[in-house]
Amino acid sequence: MHSEGVASRSADPRDSRESRNGTPHLDAVSLAIIEQLQEDGRRPYAAIGKAVGLSEAAVRQRVQKLLDQGVMQIVAVTDPLTVGFRRQAMVGVNVEGSLDPVAEALTAMSEVEYVVMTAGSFDILAEVVCEDDDHLLDVINKRIRALPGVRSTESFVYLKLKKQTYMWGTR
Amino acid sequence: MHSEGVASRSADPRDSRESRNGTPHLDAVSLAIIEQLQEDGRRPYAAIGKAVGLSEAAVRQRVQKLLDQGVMQIVAVTDPLTVGFRRQAMVGVNVEGSLDPVAEALTAMSEVEYVVMTAGSFDILAEVVCEDDDHLLDVINKRIRALPGVRSTESFVYLKLKKQTYMWGTR
DNA sequence: GATCCTTGCTGCGAAATCCGCAAGTTCCTG
DNA sequence: CAGGAACTTGCGGATTTCGCAGCAAGGATC
Numbered sequence: 001m002h003s004e005g006v007a008s009r010s011a012d013p014r015d016s017r018e019s020r021n022g023t024p025h026l027d028a029v030s031l032a033i034i035e036q037l038q039e040d041g042r043r044p045y046a047a048i049g050k051a052v053g054l055s056e057a058a059v060r061q062r063v064q065k066l067l068d069q070g071v072m073q074i075v076a077v078t079d080p081l082t083v084g085f086r087r088q089a090m091v092g093v094n095v096e097g098s099l100d101p102v103a104e105a106l107t108a109m110s111e112v113e114y115v116v117m118t119a120g121s122f123d124i125l126a127e128v129v130c131e132d133d134d135h136l137l138d139v140i141n142k143r144i145r146a147l148p149g150v151r152s153t154e155s156f157v158y159l160k161l162k163k164q165t166y167m168w169g170t171r
Numbered sequence: 172m173h174s175e176g177v178a179s180r181s182a183d184p185r186d187s188r189e190s191r192n193g194t195p196h197l198d199a200v201s202l203a204i205i206e207q208l209q210e211d212g213r214r215p216y217a218a219i220g221k222a223v224g225l226s227e228a229a230v231r232q233r234v235q236k237l238l239d240q241g242v243m244q245i246v247a248v249t250d251p252l253t254v255g256f257r258r259q260a261m262v263g264v265n266v267e268g269s270l271d272p273v274a275e276a277l278t279a280m281s282e283v284e285y286v287v288m289t290a291g292s293f294d295i296l297a298e299v300v301c302e303d304d305d306h307l308l309d310v311i312n313k314r315i316r317a318l319p320g321v322r323s324t325e326s327f328v329y330l331k332l333k334k335q336t337y338m339w340g341t342r
Numbered sequence: 343g344a345t346c347c348t349t350g351c352t353g354c355g356a357a358a359t360c361c362g363c364a365a366g367t368t369c370c371t372g
Numbered sequence: 373c374a375g376g377a378a379c380t381t382g383c384g385g386a387t388t389t390c391g392c393a394g395c396a397a398g399g400a401t402c
Binding site: 026031034037038039040041042071072073074075076077078079082083084089090092103104106107112113114115116117118119120121122125154155156157158159160161162163164165166 | 197202205208209210211212213241242243244245246247248249250253254255260261263274275277278283284285286287288289290291292293296325326327328329330331332333334335336337
Binding site: 225226227228229232233 | 350351352353354
């Protein structure tokens with residue numbers, strides 16, 4: 001009952017509650033704004049406002065807030081291959097002891113694009129982006145396996161990237 | 172000798188050659204433009220031009236071409252959790268027969284964000300983004316495992332996303 | 343080597359957008 | 373009821389975007 005439509009005047013951008021990790025919930029209007037910017041990160045505020053039923057100024061304020069809160073970022077994304085990174089791999093890591101130090105160390109590596117803790121036969125999955133085979137080998141064998149707490153790793157070298165989307169909420 | 176500096180007038184944006192898959196190579200200036208837009212996808216062309224040593228119009232043309240060619244896209248990216256997708260998983264898939272049909276089928280699913288063919292103990296890795304446990308269960312057990320050619324799957328449910336970057340080339 | 347053609351860059355107005363601000367309204371909360 | 377938050381409308385001025393004409397460099401052709 002707190003939002004009878006996308007253009008409802010009483011919609012609260014933060015939707016009162018907060019989720020467990022402290023990140024704010026988003027109402028339908030902010031979702032719609034994000035979807036607009038997922039289609040085109042440079043779309044003008046007025047056009048977004050027309051699409052979601054808000055004034056240009058309001059959209060501007062919302063976008064700024066979403067960016068400040070870190071809920072969303074507007075960036076250029078590329079196919080790594082095109083930009084000169086020819087070897088990528090997903091690395092499954094098994095850890096003994098606490099996961100956090102290992103995850104932190106992985107996060108600190110510039111070659112590591114993606115770090116996620118998982119349930120399953122790996123404790124951590126990390127995506128590595130490298131310039132060539134030597135570089136990849138170096139990162140996996142010399143740096144990741146050398147981290148204290150790392151019991152074992154398994155690598156999945158990328159052969160072909162088939163899909164890469166950034167369209168959460170746009171379906 | 173075809174590029175003695177970032178601001179060189181004779182730098183060829185396509186760098187003459189093409190890579191094996193037909194995607195054009197990028198010269199240093201285009202790389203620099205991409206880096207600027209990776210920091211802020213809405214940065215004005217004039218500011219980028221100042222940073223990379225090009226006129227505003229030239230930057231505009233280059234960016235447009237990069238977008239048209241599909242080398243880069245400017246989009247809003249979010250943490251899926253914040254946008255209401257509470258369950259994510261990486262799914263390793265083993266296939267009997269040819270990989271392509273399976274990869275295509277995965278690519279066609281809206282819940283699948285990421286599909287990559289790999290070397291290693293999985294043939295394909297797919298990242299799945301779902302709203303809740305039921306949704307995730309449905310996608311993995313009913314839809315992915317049901318695909319013809321899928322021999323087995325193994326799931327890694329995400330517990331915590333530690334890092335997510337889009338900064339290829341920005342190091 | 344002269345010519346043609348393509349590509350990329352510059353420079354420049356005109357149009358559109360962004361940005362900050364102020365006043366007024368509505369709704370919710372303490 | 374007072375206070376706060378969010379939105380709207382309206383407004384200029386600064387900035388940015390956009391389209392176009394002109395020019396220079398490089399390659400291809402004859």
